Amino acid sequence: MTLLSVQGLHKSFGGVVAARDVAFTVERGEMLAIIGPNGAGKSTVFNMVGGQLRPDQGRVLLDGQDITAASPQKRFRRGVGRTFQVAQTFLSMSAAENVQMALISCHRNSNGLWTPARERHRDKALELLSQVGMAEAADAPCSSLAYGDVKRVELAIALAGQPKLLLMDEPTAGMAPRERAALMDLTASIAASQGIGVLFTEHDMDVVFGHAARVLVLLRGQIIAAGTPDEIRQNEQVRCAYLGDEHALEPPTGVSSA
Template sequence: MTAVLEVEGLHKTFGGLVAVEAASFSVEAGRLFAIIGPNGAGKSTCFNMVGGQLRPDRGAVRLAGRDITGEPPRRIWRLGVGRTFQVAAAFGSMTVAENVQMAFLSHRRRIRALLPPARRLYREEALAVLDRVGMAGQADRQCGQLAYGDIKRVELAVALAHRPKLLLMDEPTAGMAPRERVELMALTAGIVRESGISVLFTEHDMDVVFAHADRLLVLDRGRMVAEGTPAEVRDNPEVQRIYLGGAGAEAALRQIEARQGTRGEARP
């Protein structure tokens, strides 16, 4: 299967602190890849080097074979990378549809179009994306009136508006209730399988990680501890010792398997 994202030997230091050391991995089309690790492990630094918020000291990032190392976030976005953030935000005074329309306006370089005419641009396209995330019925509500879980769905719609090859999701379920977490990640996974988008995400919720990630990268103090399927990571003694507290990984996955009747192995 073709790798949409290839990361090779990423390295970043801040003063004398090595934040990420020689991180290498790839994300295939239609797959979800999670970066996990304890606080201070280097997850955010690695994630932000991929997204362009940080420039690596050395190493390479390639999107569909194209070198995007050190490119600014806006350039990376235009090349086909969507992003959601740990703390979701939207234009509260604008409607749900208008927030998504703004993404279309920006991507198609019509951001200077003035309101009210801009309200008529790309509305049908926006409604189609909102329908995918279950928010079409609230298209004309102001975002400032929405519950936080619905704001997360709007943010996902905005990230999907320009049909990205790769979706970066920083703590996608942060601040959400347990049921909302399950629904959002099930929705995301369904869209990924249907459209072939690749997803790179960071997450602290192990239920989310083990239920939805096809592969995982585990970092600790900037170095790679393990990389593999959920089952392989679950059974890795160093992961259990450093990050998940002994048998924590195995217990987490076993609980998920018991609840969902899942496989305990990698997806085909």
């Protein structure tokens, strides 16, 4: 069964159409990138899949179950993990404590227990940090870590919920080129070994073409191309969209940018 099925998503803000009839799938272990010029609707589509936005029309199915109306918290507990463009960690807490907080939330045992929080799920937190190459920094506060390392801790936090699907919003933003490749290599390895589907947005085309199995291209809220990285590289309409030559494009009538 397909892991993620996005069916006919539509979203408008006032008179501006941000997404129109967006449909795609993500399989287990697959890395799918969504790209497009600024204002193409990437964030809108991404946030409808993540639950931050409700679509006006369409459905989001995870493992065949309709999660369109589910909150981000409910999606997390159903197997949807997420990382953010700006890493979301508690800077005053250690790397291990950050992961432990995610594990406590996942297990719903934040209240009514006498055991101090710093002792709960520590072994599992260390295991997750080891997966992302951060075991040696487990007790270091996140405020003392390099940004690339904080992004790795955030990945461990996302993995705490044992996700089936991992959403990554601009995962390499703010990172040096070598760090970008290392993070995405790590993500690809984990996704393949654990059968996790990965949906990510990204502006760095080296990251996209080097790691995505398939690429979706949005323009003015609608998918204009989908295929392998090689197919997308050779697509004339995609090249025109990124060059900004709108006269060479034939976008759908009535679709506005957002």
